[in-house]
Amino acid sequence: MITQLRTRLASNCTRLIRSPTALLSGVVLAAISAGCGLSTSGESRLSAKSSAIAKDLPCEDFHVDDGTEEGHSSHLGCTGLYSSWWQRVIAPDVREFAPGYTLWSDGADKGRWIFIPPGSQIDTGGKSGSGTMDTWTFPVGTKAWKQFSLGPRLVETRLLWKRSAGWFRATYVWSDDELSAIEYTESTGLLVEGVDPEGPGYEIPPANACVQCHGGGPDTLLGFEAIGLAVKEARGLTLDELVRQELLTANPDGAYLIPGDADAQEALGWLHSNCGTACHNDRRLPGPTQLHMILKTSALAAVEDTDTWTTAVSQLSRYRPSPFCRESSWFRIAPGDPACSTIPYRTGVRDEYPGPYFNQMPPLLSHRVNPEAVETLRRWIATLPAQPPPELGPFTE
Numbered sequence: 287m288i289t290q291l292r293t294r295l296a297s298n299c300t301r302l303i304r305s306p307t308a309l310l311s312g313v314v315l316a317a318i319s320a321g322c323g324l325s326t327s328g329e330s331r332l333s334a335k336s337s338a339i340a341k342d343l344p345c346e347d348f349h350v351d352d353g354t355e356e357g358h359s360s361h362l363g364c365t366g367l368y369s370s371w372w373q374r375v376i377a378p379d380v381r382e383f384a385p386g387y388t389l390w391s392d393g394a395d396k397g398r399w400i401f402i403p404p405g406s407q408i409d410t411g412g413k414s415g416s417g418t419m420d421t422w423t424f425p426v427g428t429k430a431w432k433q434f435s436l437g438p439r440l441v442e443t444r445l446l447w448k449r450s451a452g453w454f455r456a457t458y459v460w461s462d463d464e465l466s467a468i469e470y471t472e473s474t475g476l477l478v479e480g481v482d483p484e485g486p487g488y489e490i491p492p493a494n495a496c497v498q499c500h501g502g503g504p505d506t507l508l509g510f511e512a513i514g515l516a517v518k519e520a521r522g523l524t525l526d527e528l529v530r531q532e533l534l535t536a537n538p539d540g541a542y543l544i545p546g547d548a549d550a551q552e553a554l555g556w557l558h559s560n561c562g563t564a565c566h567n568d569r570r571l572p573g574p575t576q577l578h579m580i581l582k583t584s585a586l587a588a589v590e591d592t593d594t595w596t597t598a599v600s601q602l603s604r605y606r607p608s609p610f611c612r613e614s615s616w617f618r619i620a621p622g623d624p625a626c627s628t629i630p631y632r633t634g635v636r637d638e639y640p641g642p643y644f645n646q647m648p649p650l651l652s653h654r655v656n657p658e659a660v661e662t663l664r665r666w667i668a669t670l671p672a673q674p675p676p677e678l679g680p681f682t683e
C-alpha cells in the first residue's frame with residue numbers, strides 16, 4: 287500500500303488546463319498547487335496526506351444548496367461512495383459493476399459503482415411500471431459513479447444521481463496528491479496534459495456535456511443495461527446478480543448474448559456501447575433512414591436481426607470523406623470492403639482540438655483513436671460477403 291502511494295506521489299505532476307483558454311476555478315487551482323507546488327519529498331507528502339484526511343470529512347462544509355430538496359455535495363467524499371474517505375473504503379451498500387463492452391475514454395482505466403436504494407427495484411417491465419427490458423427506469427435515490435485514472439493517477443470521478451426532481455450530473459476532479467476530489471463547476475472541458483504524447487491530452491467534461499450522451503439513455507444511465515450486463519465479459523453486479531438479488535421488477539426472458547462469431551460479437555458490442563446507447567438509437571435519431579447501432583434484447587437471434595445490420599450494412603453513407611471511394615460509393619458498412627465503410631473511417635479519425643468535430647466519432651471528448659476498435663471493425667467488415675451494389679439514388683437523407 288505504502289509502495290503504491292509512494293509510486294503515485296513520485297509520478298510527475300500532470301498539468302491541468304481548462305479548455306479552451308479560460309482560467310481555472312479557485313478550487314482546482316488550490317488542488318493543483320497542493321499537489322504540484324510542494325517541493326518536499328515524497329515521504330513528507332505522504333504524511334501530509336495522512337494528517338489531512340485522517341479525520342472524517344466535515345460534509346456539512348461541502349453541502350451545496352442548489353434549490354433542490356436534496357442539494358448536493360461539492361466533495362466526492364460526501365456523495366455516498368465511501369464509508370471512510372481516509373481509508374478510501376467503498377460504502378457497503380454500493381456495488382461495483384462493469385458492462386461487458388465499454389466506452390473508449392482515450393486510454394483511461396475506469397471503475398464503476400451503483401447504489402440502488404434498499405428495498406427498491408429497477409423497473410424492467412413489471413406490472414405497474416413503464417420500464418421494459420430495453421428501457422430500465424431507476425428508483426429515485428439511485429446513484430452511479432464512474433472513476434477515471436490515467437496510469438497510476440486518479441483524474442476524475444463522475445456522479446449521476448436520480449434526485450426527487452430529476453438527475454444530478456457532475457464530475458469531481460482529483461487533486462494531484464489525491465487528497466481531495468472537488469466538483470468541477472466550469473462550463474468548458476478541463477484538459478489534462480502530459481498523458482498522451484500524440485494528442486492534446488485527456489479531457490474532463492463539464493457537467494453541461496453529460497446530457498449530450500446521457501440524454502440518449504431511457505433513464506440517463508447508459509452502461510447499466512440488460513445487454514452490457516448480460517454478456518460474459520460483464521463483472522460485478524451483472525444481470526444474473528441483479529436477478530439473484532431480486533433487484534428487477536421483471537426478469538430476463540433470454541440470455542441476451544450478442545449473435546455471430548467472435549469478430550461480429552466484438553464489433554456489435556463495441557458499436558452498441560460507443561455509438562448506440564447514447565446517440566445512435568431511435569430515441570435520439572428517430573426515423574427509418576437513421577443509423578441505429580443499439581442492440582435490443584428482442585433482436586439478437588442473428589447478426590442480420592440487429593438494427594446495426596439493417597441500418598448500416600450496404601446503406602449509402604450520408605457522410606462521405608470524398609464523393610467516391612475508389613470507383614465505388616461510401617457505405618456506412620460496405621460488406622467485404624472496410625476501406626469504403628464510413629463507420630471504421632470515422633472511428634479512426636480525430637479532429638484537431640478544440641474542435642469543431644466534424645469528422646470524428648464520437649464527436650466530443652475523445653482526442654485519441656482506439657486502434658484496436660478500428661481493427662476489430664475492419665476485420666469484421668472484411669469477412670462480410672460482398673453484396674451486389676444497390677441502385678444509387680440521390681444522397682438526400
Ligand code: HEC
Pocket residue numbers: 385387388389390398430431432444445446455456457491492493495496497498499500506507508509510559560563564648650651
Ligand atoms: C461521450 C459521451 C459521454 C459523455 C459526454 C458522458 N458520458 Fe458518462 N457514460 C457514457 C457511456 C457510453 C457510458 C456507459 C459505458 C461505460 O461506462 O464505459 C457512461 C457511463 C457513465 C456512468 C456509469 C453509469 C452508466 O450510465 O452506465 C456514469 C456515472 C457516468 N457515465 C457519468 C457521466 C457524467 C457525470 C458525465 C458528465 C460530467 C458524463 N458521464 C459524460 C457516455 C458519456
